[in-house]
Amino acid sequence: MKGKFVFYNRPFDDALIEPGMAYGRAGDQRRIGAIEAGKRGAVGALVRSLTSAHDDYPHTGTMNYDPAVPKVPGAALSTLAADKLSLLLKANKDLEFELQMECVTLPDEKSYNVVGEIKGSKFPDEIITVGGHLDSWDLAEGAHDDGTGVVQSMEALRLLRAAGLKPERTVRAVLFMNEENGNRGGTEYARLAAQNKEKHLAAIESDGGFTPRGFSAEAEPAIVAKLAKWGPLLKPYHASDLTVGHGGTDIGPLKTAVQPKALIGYDGDSQRYFDIHHTAADTFDKVNRRELELGGASMASLIYLLSKYGL
Ligand SMILES: [Zn+2]
Structure with a gap:
């Protein structure tokens, strides 16, 4: 492949009902595409965007290099551009391709997590963290x-207060910094929690504000069974789906630092999530106020149950 570009054009598998799974399975092209191209003497890697949307936006994200392999550029093509390139290649095996990129890595800037909490009325030392992340991918507004x-x-x-509820355990909202390229906000929050010998009951993360479906729990089977018992209370709001899975990137480091009983991810309907994920199309107009509010209310309900009954 000396002197050539490697073009990875394996599409999202639309037969998979979970777009997150399709994203995971197509993701190797972007994650290690430039390494595999570099190993073979290629000059660069072109990767079909990880999405089932047909649009003109490059969908970008994490890619890696191996210090033992020559570094070559990796670029995401929009799905429409990838389809076009594929057609052109079929018509002309000697097609020439020119790549111009202007990506730079700027120096780090000091930044902060933002934290606010309601102290528990009965068990102030038991903490329930709820959070999302303040930063966004570079191409995106990050709505x-x-x-x-x-x-x-x-x-x-706000909902707990507006409803006049006094949570028995401490509920802490954390707006994490730097989830997208290093997770340093989540790492630092967990480090401080361990250093201060804090007791964490559970942590909840929301990353994507579509219509609530339920929650995914990263916990021992006995804890998952306890959470499942609250299903009927969340069912009227269509937020009762409980799956065993990833809690969230920001809250992840808490797992080893302070061993909360559960890391819980808010599950919104994900069918449209990868249409905009890490693109210039992830803008405020894509957020539906009703869906956003229903999600916030689902999270508040679960937090209330956690604060009242523990795990
Ligand atoms: Zn995110």
Whole structure:
């Protein structure tokens, strides 16, 4: 492949009902595409965007290099551009391709997590964290990833107060910094929690503000069974789906630092999430106020149950 571009054009598998699974399975092209191209003497890697949307936006995200392999550029093509390139290649095996990129890595800037809490009325030392992340991917405004999670985390606390409820355990909203390229906000929050010997009951994360479906829990089977018992209370609001799975990137480091009984991810309907994920199309107009509010209310309900009954 000396002197050539490697073009990865494996599409999202639309037969998979979970777009997150399609994203995971197509993701190797972007994650290790440039490494595999570099190993073979290629000059660059072109990757079909990880989405089932047919549009002109490049959908970008994490890619890796291996220090033992020559570094070559990796670029995301929009799905329409990838289809076009594929047609052109079929028509002309000697097609020439020129790539111009202007990506730079700027120096780090000091930044902060933002934290606010309601002290528990009975068990102030037991903490329930609820959070989203303040930063966004560089091409994106980050309305759904993760402006919505930030809003819902604050909204959950506001709703508890507006309803006149005094949570028995401490509920802490955390707006995390730097989820997208290093997770340093989540890492630092967990480090401080361990250093201060805090007791964490559970942590909830929202990353994407579509219609609530339920929650995914990262916990021991006995804890998952306890959470499942609350299903009937969430069912009227269509937020009772409980799956075992990833809690969230920001809250992830808490797992080893302070061992909360559960890491819980807010599950919104994800069918449209990868249409806008990490693109210039992730803008405020894509957020539906009703869906956003229903999500915030679902999270507030779960937090109330956690604060009253523990795990
Ligand atoms: Zn995110």
